[in-house]
Amino acid sequence: MKFLALSTSVHRYTNSGIHTGMWLGEFTHFYDVLTEAGHEVTLASVDGGAVPIDPVSLKTPVIQLGGTNKRYEDPEFMDKLEDTPAIADVNLDEYDGIYLIGGHGTLFDFPSEAVSRAVAHFADAGKIVSAVCHGPAGLLDVTLADGTKLLDGRHVTGYSWAEEKLARRTEEVPFSLEEKLRDQAGEYTTAKIPMTKHVVVDGTLITGQNPTSAAGVGEAVLELAV
Structure with a gap:
């Protein structure tokens, strides 16, 4: 099966200008779980191009457990972050589910028409919609084809x-x-x-609370990926 992972394109906080971006471990842990099980994971971003990495995600010990540093030091893997397609340009029909990667940047650009449209596409088709940490920002205010909201109930x-x-x-x-x-x-x-694993599964909607939940989200996705 093929899964689409979506990253923020925001690289700085508006107030301070401090660097932010995608939390790398939330991508690598999900990616490893899915690909080791034989599935494909393609990375896209809100605006396309290079994906910004939150520098704090490279320093947090609990996130370094599980291969984040190993992946960061792998040029072939990191090339996946260098030139991503914009979510608006992705053929969503090619994928069996979407995974919204966290990082504080998502709070600025995941609540958008392009992201909402992509999430609704998967939800309306009965496909897997998953998100972790700040990634659920992309689930907010999503309207489905029948006029209801994705998060209702x-x-x-x-x-x-x-x-x-x-x-x-x-x-x-x-x-x-x-x-x-x-x-x-x-x-x-x-x-x-706080900062311990917590994953919630509601049908084909899967959410994880924080960075330590990313692998758990991947494992929950695998349970549905049959």
């Missing part, structure tokens, strides 16, 4: 405000993802301890 998770405080990014982000998900979804849950 659904069970989800995503990066919590407590985790935002731990990351010291409360002054940088444009909104609280937790608050938005609580407002729009049927139920929003988190792990009892």
Whole structure:
């Protein structure tokens, strides 16, 4: 099966100008789980071109476990991030599911017409829609073909405000993802301890709370990829 992984194209916070971008481990962990099981994963981004990497994602020890550094040091793998197609230019019919990679940059460009249209395409076709950490920002305000909202009555998770405080990014982000998900979804849950694995499966909608949940999202996707 073929899966489309989507990254942010935003590389700096608006307020401070500090670098942000895609959280690399959230791509590598999902990628490894899927490809080791024999599936394809293609990377795209909101605007196309080179994908920005949040430098903090290369320094966090818990994320380095599981191969993030190994992948970062692999030129062939990193070439995948150098020239990605824009989501608006991707033939979505070629893929069996979509995975929204996290990173703070997603809060700025995932709530967009192009991303919403892509997510709705997969949801309307009954295909897998998955997201991790800040990636569920791309699930917000998505309207389906029947006029309902994607998150209506659904069970989800995503990066919590407590985790935002731990990351010291409360002054940088444009909104609280937790608050938005609580407002729009049927139920929003988190792990009892911040920054520990928490994955929620609701039909073909799969969400993970934080970077430590990326491999779990991949494993949940595999359960449906039959």
